[in-house]
Amino acid sequence: MSARPTLTGRTMLAGVIGWPVAHSRSPLLHNFWLARHGIDGAYVPLPVRPGQFETAVRGLQAAGFRGANVTIPHKEAAFAIADTLHRSALRSGSVNTLVFAADGRIEAHSTDGDGFVANLEAHGIDVARGPVLLLGAGGAARAIAASLLDRGVPVAVANRTRGRAEALAGMLDGITVMDWARWEDSLPAYAALVNTTSLGMHGGPDDLFAPSLARAPDGMAVCDIVYVPRMTPLLRAARARGLPTVDGLGMLLHQARLGFREWFGVDPVVDAELQALLDADLAG
Missing domain, CATH: 3.40.50.10860 (Leucine Dehydrogenase, chain A, domain 1)
Structure with a gap:
């Protein structure tokens, strides 16, 4: 340099x-x-x-x-x-x-949504291969959902407050809303899982957030936009299952x-x- x-x-x-x-x-x-x-x-x-x-x-x-x-x-x-x-x-x-x-x-x-997609592609993840489940319904979720939908990728959203997920679905055509209590059981239907919340972040509301991925299909990509820490509990759980993972630092750089x-x-x-x-x- x-x-x-x-x-x-x-x-x-x-x-x-x-x-x-x-x-x-x-x-x-x-x-x-x-x-x-x-x-x-x-x-x-x-x-x-x-x-x-x-x-x-x-x-x-x-x-x-x-x-x-x-x-x-x-x-x-x-x-x-x-x-x-x-x-x-x-x-x-x-x-x-x-x-x-x-x-x-x-x-x-x-640039957040396209930065997210560019980060997936840099990790060899083909976003077009199947539907994506987003956790969270805030600004980052909307940007990511918009970029995925623009590429023809079906998107479902689960949020702890269902009303916020429904509001997001009302803003962007093509989003399916899922109850927060059901998303772990629904994993077989998805090619990728994306955490857009602050769950798992150091200093966040739950820095030990590590839900069960027992029903995740083989090859499902697990992504987290949190980058402090790089390896969140969710990503560690995915690694333990042998699933491909993508952390949030690349999204920060690509956006x-x-x-x-x-x-x-x-x-x-x-x-x-x-x-x-x-x-x-x-x-x-």
């Missing part, structure tokens, strides 16, 4: 807006790509308090930033401020990437590619060196 270039008056700028934002790994991975490609650019954390989002975005745009990623609690505000909502944002109902166009428009994208490409003009690669860098940081 090349050394970081000296920043100049032509430095291209982007960042991640959130509150808080110090925990974000986005600056680490984007600045890694900038250094790798020798780009005169910088990607910075941008802590913006609730209620100040539009002021901050207009200021960044006026200061010449190329765009920004958006994280909690500003995703709804990002949806509202956009001049152009790309299909990914409309389908997922959320925004995580803003691009400041040369003509002054703010373009909004959601970042579109923004980097739009802001800095290079389509970066997710490879072992980048994953090792993030692993070392997470372990620290």
